[in-house]
Amino acid sequence: MRSKQKFVPLVLTAFLLSAAYVHGALTSTPAPQGNPQHPTARITTKGGQPIKVNGNDVGNGGTIVTGSTVEVPDQVSAVIDLGQYGTVELMPNTKVELEYDENGNVRTKLIAGCAASRKKSSVVQGEMEIYTDQASEKTNKKRKSMAFCFVNGQLIGTAGAAAAGTSSAVVGSVVAGDVVGVVVATRGENPSPTTP
Numbered sequence: 001m002r003s004k005q006k007f008v009p010l011v012l013t014a015f016l017l018s019a020a021y022v023h024g025a026l027t028s029t030p031a032p033q034g035n036p037q038h039p040t041a042r043i044t045t046k047g048g049q050p051i052k053v054n055g056n057d058v059g060n061g062g063t064i065v066t067g068s069t070v071e072v073p074d075q076v077s078a079v080i081d082l083g084q085y086g087t088v089e090l091m092p093n094t095k096v097e098l099e100y101d102e103n104g105n106v107r108t109k110l111i112a113g114c115a116a117s118r119k120k121s122s123v124v125q126g127e128m129e130i131y132t133d134q135a136s137e138k139t140n141k142k143r144k145s146m147a148f149c150f151v152n153g154q155l156i157g158t159a160g161a162a163a164a165g166t167s168s169a170v171v172g173s174v175v176a177g178d179v180v181g182v183v184v185a186t187r188g189e190n191p192s193p194t195t196p
Contacts, residue, residue: 039082039100041065046077051090064098071095072113082106086128089116089147107131114158116147130155 041064043051050057052071053064064070064080072078072090080088085104090096094113100106104126108115117128119139128139130146134153137146148155 039085039102039104041098041100042081044079044081045072046075049073049076051076051078066098066100069095069097084121085124085126086117086119086121088128089118091115101126105129110148110150110155112150114147114149116145116158118145 043053043058043062043064044060045051048060050059051073052058053062053068055069058064070078070080070090072092072094074092076092078090080090080098082088082100085100085106088096088098088106088108091114094115095111096113096115097109097111098107099109104121104124106117106126106128108117108128108130110130110132115130117130117139119128128146130137130148132150132153132155135155137148137155139146147158149158150156
């Protein structure tokens with residue numbers, strides 16, 4: 001009978017020690033590498049007015065997932081903030097498809113209107129791109145910001161778009177180092193060509 005009484009405490013002690021060892025090993029295991037956090041894209045709009053994301057109204061603070069179609073209506077502008085990666089500014093009457101990844105690559109397909117991209121950090125390796133089916137422009141080590149309009153399938157610098165006779169008048173366009181300031185005043189028309 002005494003041997004059974006000694007055996008139970010020994011088994012219980014061994015069980016508790018093994019549980020503590022396994023728990024300690026599990027909690028000290030490092031997180032797997034190569035699985036970085038996906039960036040979050042947050043929207044801010046002029047006057048808090050909603051824009052369309054995949055056909056749904058989204059207001060200030062709304063999240064935009066990668067692969068989304070974003071449409072900014074007349075007299076509304078929007079800024080998509082991608083945290084440490086940068087920002088994408090959308091002017092009134094603009095439609096884009098936005099893709100981004102955890103490596104800092106931000107691709108803005110310009111379908112209509114005008115957009116500006118600004119890379120915030122040179123630490124992040126990815127690049128920002130504004131493109132159409134026919135043209136593409138990217139940031140690099142010397143070019144951290146850019147602004148273009150969609151004109152006949154091409155990317156035209158914002159000042160050039162105003163000179164080309166689009167319905168958007170570019171009030172200011174400053175691209176210098178890390179600074180992009182683009183203000184577009186519209187007359188209620190889409191700056192890209194339309195077919196009747």
